[in-house]
Amino acid sequence: MALLSIENVRKEYQVRGKRVLALDSVDLTIAEGEFVSVVGPSGCGKSTLLNLIVGLMRSSMGRIVFRGAPIDGITTKIGYVTQKDNLLPWRTLIENVEIALEIRAIEKSVRRAQARDLIDQVGLSGFEDHYPHELSGGMRQRANIIRTLIYDPELILMDEPFGPLDAQTRIVLQDQLLKLWAASKKTIVFITHDLIEAITLADRVVLMSARPGRIKSIEQIAIPRPRDVFKIHEDAQFRSSYERLWQQLRPEVTLSESAKGELI
Amino acid sequence: MISRPRLYLYRLIFGLLLLGFWELSSGRLIDPFWVSSPSLVFVYLYGVFADGSIYGHLAITLYETFTGFFIGAIFGIGVGFALGRRETLAQILDPYVVAFNGIPRIALAPLFIIWFGIGPTSKVILVVSVVFFLTFFNTYAGVKGVDEELKNILRIMGATERQILMKITLPAIVPWITTGLKISLPYAIVAAVVGEFIAASKGLGYLINYNTSLFSTTGALGGILVLAMVVVICNEVINRAESYLLRWRPREERKSEGELY
Ligand SMILES: Nc1ncnc2c1ncn2[C@@H]1O[C@H](COP(=O)(O)OP(=O)(O)O)[C@@H](O)[C@H]1O
Numbered sequence: 001m002a003l004l005s006i007e008n009v010r011k012e013y014q015v016r017g018k019r020v021l022a023l024d025s026v027d028l029t030i031a032e033g034e035f036v037s038v039v040g041p042s043g044c045g046k047s048t049l050l051n052l053i054v055g056l057m058r059s060s061m062g063r064i065v066f067r068g069a070p071i072d073g074i075t076t077k078i079g080y081v082t083q084k085d086n087l088l089p090w091r092t093l094i095e096n097v098e099i100a101l102e103i104r105a106i107e108k109s110v111r112r113a114q115a116r117d118l119i120d121q122v123g124l125s126g127f128e129d130h131y132p133h134e135l136s137g138g139m140r141q142r143a144n145i146i147r148t149l150i151y152d153p154e155l156i157l158m159d160e161p162f163g164p165l166d167a168q169t170r171i172v173l174q175d176q177l178l179k180l181w182a183a184s185k186k187t188i189v190f191i192t193h194d195l196i197e198a199i200t201l202a203d204r205v206v207l208m209s210a211r212p213g214r215i216k217s218i219e220q221i222a223i224p225r226p227r228d229v230f231k232i233h234e235d236a237q238f239r240s241s242y243e244r245l246w247q248q249l250r251p252e253v254t255l256s257e258s259a260k261g262e263l264i
Numbered sequence: 265m266i267s268r269p270r271l272y273l274y275r276l277i278f279g280l281l282l283l284g285f286w287e288l289s290s291g292r293l294i295d296p297f298w299v300s301s302p303s304l305v306f307v308y309l310y311g312v313f314a315d316g317s318i319y320g321h322l323a324i325t326l327y328e329t330f331t332g333f334f335i336g337a338i339f340g341i342g343v344g345f346a347l348g349r350r351e352t353l354a355q356i357l358d359p360y361v362v363a364f365n366g367i368p369r370i371a372l373a374p375l376f377i378i379w380f381g382i383g384p385t386s387k388v389i390l391v392v393s394v395v396f397f398l399t400f401f402n403t404y405a406g407v408k409g410v411d412e413e414l415k416n417i418l419r420i421m422g423a424t425e426r427q428i429l430m431k432i433t434l435p436a437i438v439p440w441i442t443t444g445l446k447i448s449l450p451y452a453i454v455a456a457v458v459g460e461f462i463a464a465s466k467g468l469g470y471l472i473n474y475n476t477s478l479f480s481t482t483g484a485l486g487g488i489l490v491l492a493m494v495v496v497i498c499n500e501v502i503n504r505a506e507s508y509l510l511r512w513r514p515r516e517e518r519k520s521e522g523e524l525y
């Protein structure tokens with residue numbers, strides 16, 4: 001059975017009296033344990049889609065069903081890793097990572113141990129007591145991801161989590177993310193505007209059209225796992241998937257939009 | 265960046281140069297009757313501290329300043345916090361707050377003296393009227409500015425509204441509150457002294473005013489110097505408390521009004 005199904009979803013915003021159609025007729029089913037990437041030009045409604053799934057907003061039409069029940073407001077079963085790292089600046093790294101357990105009133109020694117374990121897995125040991133402003137962008141984004149993993153939501157949404165990072169850091173984090181995912185077997189919906197990243201990580205790549213966002217095509221990525229993120233682009237399957245997806249994506253990305261997307 | 269000991273050394277040198285210039289020009293360029301001189305002021309201060317006659321004045325001024333400061337801060341923070349979370353009420357009250365804050369306190373001081381007498385109470389209330397608004401505006405702005413995205417992240421993790429208050433809103437407004445307190449402290453001292461100028465029988469403001477009326481520039485400048493010292497010491501205490509409370513902020517962001525470096 002599908003973990004999540006998005007059924008004919010449409011989302012309109014009211015901007016100064018005018019209606020802006022952000023998403024239209026989006027249909028997508030996601031299976032348990034699947035890693036799905038969503039790619040699309042900037043402004044096509046990717047973040048909107050995640051906000052709808054997590055229950056921060058309501059769709060104008062259609063519905064989203066999670067484990068058989070329509071989404072109606074926030075649920076702790078769905079975790080959200082936002083584009084901005086959004087760590088609490090007054091908390092140290094470890095205090096940020098453990099906050100979800102603190103909310104659940106889990107004993108300090110237990111939650112510390114769990115936080116340490118995750119911090120260790122992403123190579124941040126030694127930085128536990130640093131404040132966010134004392135960490136690099138890549139370190140903050142790792143913290144952002146593991147503070148969601150720590151409370152074990154069944155579905156994790158990630159909104160361009162590696163967007164602002166440099167190319168090398170991105171690859172290292174992609175590698176770590178795949179390892180964390182393999183260990184936890186979570187379901188992940190991963191948004192990116194980078195086609196290479198989408199293919200590297202996902203079981204399926206969902207391609208969206210420019211605004212109003214619609215699903216343009218879906219590509220199955222059968223590259224065997226575990227994947228070597230440092231070499232995957234040499235893979236023949238990778239190349240053919242990339243070619244096919246790029247043919248589809250190119251007309252959606254006007255010059256100005258691609259420039260904007262790269263800068264942000 | 266300059267090292268600490270060096271910084272203090274240069275500050276000391278600057279102060280000594282200033283005093284030296286004052287000392288040398290007094291009597292040579294200007295009649296000491298008008299400007300006194302550091303040595304005269306020093307002798308005067310030594311005298312009033314040695315015979316203890318200044319302590320009563322100092323104590324009264326400090327009492328007025330700090331009582332007013334604490335009362336004003338508690339109300340300012342409390343009301344700022346409450347209005348920050350009640351949009352409609354804040355909108356209703358907005359013009360009144362602006363109007364009350366627009367009244368020059370010096371215009372209120374004589375009224376407060378009529379209402380509350382020439383004792384310390386009228387000065388305490390004057391101080392409250394100054395500190396209240398400064399802490400109020402800062403706290404209000406802080407509550408308004410709390411990042412909604414951070415709150416949503418905690419909601420998604422399953423936090424209750426109470427946990428969001430404790431873990432996001434309160435820590436997020438601490439910098440605003442400390443800024444409010446920091447800005448208002450010197451104003452609190454000024455308000456107390458202004459009140460004493462208008463009508464009082466004790467306090468540093470009274471002492472300065474009294475000396476001036478006797479044409480004792482030495483006494484007046486001595487009082488002013490003590491006042492200046494009080495401001496510098498209080499500021500240092502607040503700066504230290506602030507940098508402890510805000511140790512999580514990058515250095516550049518910690519600097520707020522009233523801090524040059
Ligand atoms: N809260 C909002 N109010 C009004 N319009 C919005 C809001 N959020 C997004 N939009 C608009 O909806 C469209 C899709 O935005 P978004 O989902 O952020 O796109 P993406 O994440 O793909 O870049 C954009 O045109 C954007 O301007």
Ligand SMILES: [Mg+2]
Binds near residue numbers: 046047048083159
């Ligand atoms: Mg987005």
